[in-house]
Amino acid sequence: MKVELKVNGQAVSAEVEPNVLLAQFIRGQLRLTGTHVGCDTAQCGACTVIANGRSIKSCNVLVAQMQGAEITTIEGLANGDGGLHPVQAAFKECHGLQCGYCTPGMVMSAVDLLARHPQASEAEICEQLGGNLCRCTGYHNIVRAVQTAQKTLAA
Numbered sequence: 598m599k600v601e602l603k604v605n606g607q608a609v610s611a612e613v614e615p616n617v618l619l620a621q622f623i624r625g626q627l628r629l630t631g632t633h634v635g636c637d638t639a640q641c642g643a644c645t646v647i648a649n650g651r652s653i654k655s656c657n658v659l660v661a662q663m664q665g666a667e668i669t670t671i672e673g674l675a676n677g678d679g680g681l682h683p684v685q686a687a688f689k690e691c692h693g694l695q696c697g698y699c700t701p702g703m704v705m706s707a708v709d710l711l712a713r714h715p716q717a718s719e720a721e722i723c724e725q726l727g728g729n730l731c732r733c734t735g736y737h738n739i740v741r742a743v744q745t746a747q748k749t750l751a752a
Contacts, residue, residue, distance in 0.1 A: 602666045604629070605673030605687040620644045623670060630669035631701045635730075642729030646647035646670050646701035650707055650723035654728070671701035684708050684746040691746065693742030703729045707743045711750055719744070 601610045604627060611626055623632045632655060639657040647669040663721035668688040674682035681689065683709045699752065703726060710717055712726040717725070722743045723736075731739065738745045 598661060600664055601662050602660075604662050604668045605670060606695055610745060613640065613660055615659070617660050618647075619646070619653075619658045619660045619668075620705055622660040623655060623668070629670050629672050633698055633701055635698065640730070641699070642702040642706065643699050645705040645729065647709055650709075650712070652706050667707075674704070682696035682708065683692060683749040684743070685710065687742040687749065688739070691742035691745050692739050693739040698719065698727055699731045699733075702740055703731065710745055711743070715747065715751060717743075717747065 598613060599610065600613055603607070603609065604623070609627065611622070613622060613626070620632055621632050624631050632646055633643035634656050635641040637656050639654040642654060644654050644656040645652050648663060648666050673687060676682065684704050688694055688700060688704060693703070705723055706729050709721065714721060718745060719745055722740055726736070726739065726743070730747070
């Protein structure tokens with residue numbers, strides 16, 4: 598079947614099997630490997646992308662369900678001159694990562710939250726990130742990174 602969508606601002610048209618997951622499409626056909634797959638069951642959040650302005654776990658959504666959607670992956674966050682998105686920069690500044698496997702999904706969830714709730718409380722940040730698992734950091738620096746990005750975006 599033919600799917601047409603926009604990924605990171607670029608129109609994409611491709612023939613896919615009806616059972617292809619969005620994560621598989623992003624990684625396999627588009628070769629955008631920043632979207633990680635950790636569990637294949639929508640539990641870990643490593644595959645989080647933004648679809649039509651909301652974060653979703655791409656490992657449990659068929660690409661066919663995204664017909665006409667606008668998808669942003671971690672690769673699509675950087676600004677035009679190659680600079681980091683404020684959330685990416687804050688993760689770097691605050692050491693909000695260790696192994697880095699969960700980081701793209703965490704960043705995408707944080708971007709979604711701050712776009713919808715620029716004044717999110719610490720509890721709201723923790724709730725939003727609750728769907729993204731990290732086995733390395735203990736979350737303290739991740740929450741601090743989101744709060745740092747929040748201040749940068751408000752300025």
